[in-house]
Amino acid sequence: MNYSAIAPGERDFFQGVDFLTEMQNKYQLAFVNANILQPDGLSTFFKPYIIKTLEGFSHKGKQIPSLRVGILGLLFKRLQLVINKDEPQLMMTDPIEAAQAIVQEMKDQCDIIIALAHIRYPQLKLLAEAVSDIDVIVGTHDPIYRLNPEIYNGAITIIGGNQGQYIGDLKIDFDKDKNIIHHSGGLALLNKEISDDPEMKKLVAEFKQVKSRQVRTQSNKR
Numbered sequence: 400m401n402y403s404a405i406a407p408g409e410r411d412f413f414q415g416v417d418f419l420t421e422m423q424n425k426y427q428l429a430f431v432n433a434n435i436l437q438p439d440g441l442s443t444f445f446k447p448y449i450i451k452t453l454e455g456f457s458h459k460g461k462q463i464p465s466l467r468v469g470i471l472g473l474l475f476k477r478l479q480l481v482i483n484k485d486e487p488q489l490m491m492t493d494p495i496e497a498a499q500a501i502v503q504e505m506k507d508q509c510d511i512i513i514a515l516a517h518i519r520y521p522q523l524k525l526l527a528e529a530v531s532d533i534d535v536i537v538g539t540h541d542p543i544y545r546l547n548p549e550i551y552n553g554a555i556t557i558i559g560g561n562q563g564q565y566i567g568d569l570k571i572d573f574d575k576d577k578n579i580i581h582h583s584g585g586l587a588l589l590n591k592e593i594s595d596d597p598e599m600k601k602l603v604a605e606f607k608q609v610k611s612r613q614v615r616t617q618s619n620k621r
Contacts, residue, residue: 400599403451404429406472406515408540409480416486431472431515434497435480436490444489447471447501450508466577469509471501473526475518475540494518498530506532510577513537514554523558527551534579537567547585555582564589 407430411419423430423445433447448471455465473494480489498514505512513535516526520541527536528551536556544560548569557567565586572581587593 402429403468404431404449404470404472404515406431406474406517407445408517409474409477412480412489413482415483416481416489431470432474433471433501434473434476434492434494436492438487438489440490445472447497448505450505464575464577466573467508467510469505469512470515471498471505471512472515473498473518475522495522495526495529498526498533502530502532510573511535511571511579520558523556524551527554527556535569535571544586548582555579557586559586 405428407419419430422428429449430445431448432445433443435444436442437444448469451468451470453466453468456463474491476491476493480491481487494516502512511534512532514526514530514533514537516523516536516538517540518526518538520538520543523536523538527533531552533554536551536554538556538558540561542561543558544565545558549556549558555569555571557569559565559567565588567584568587569582569584571579574580
């Protein structure tokens with residue numbers, strides 16, 4: 400699906416640390432998280448952030464400059480993230496404290512900073528208030544959504560629910576100094592009016608066939 404960055408949620412770890420590592424390496428997935436640490440607590444398990452450069456281009460006789468976009472990931476703190484006791488027991492720090500530290504490192508390298516925040520709804524506003532250099536927050540986890548972006552301490556915040564029913568569509572305009580001067584967009588409901596992607600539909604069908612065979616096999620063993 401050509402995502403630039405992915406912030407794993409807590410349920411992704413139900414599949415296991417080894418599974419996530421294998422998927423990341425096999426498909427070159429850009430997993431980002433700033434507050435999940437290795438078992439020794441000395442370094443992050445994923446890259447805390449990435450910086451993606453959008454190349455400049457000409458438009459209606461004007462030259463649009465390149466833009467350095469920093470993207471960090473956050474996950475709300477849990478007492479136990481890894482369920483399987485035989486796998487590395489990752490540590491977690493407070494997501495807002497982690498964001499405060501990592502954004503200090505990012506801000507001089509980026510023109511805009513986006514936080515992929517898999518944290519509880521009340522924490523989104525706290526995040527924006529605690530880390531003023533974040534320009535955009537993409538919030539998820541709680542079953543709460545807002546059709547239009549909300550502004551918290553200057554951070555444009557998209558709140559998209561918890562089960563993938565909505566997709567955020569945010570357009571941002573900048574001035575010549577790369578300051579945000581206007582934004583538009585919001586959430587789009589993924590309903591029947593939006594056609595299925597053929598490749599993804601095929602993958603889902605194959606997955607259901609495999610699960611169906613597994614269920615039948617388990618039933619026969621009983």
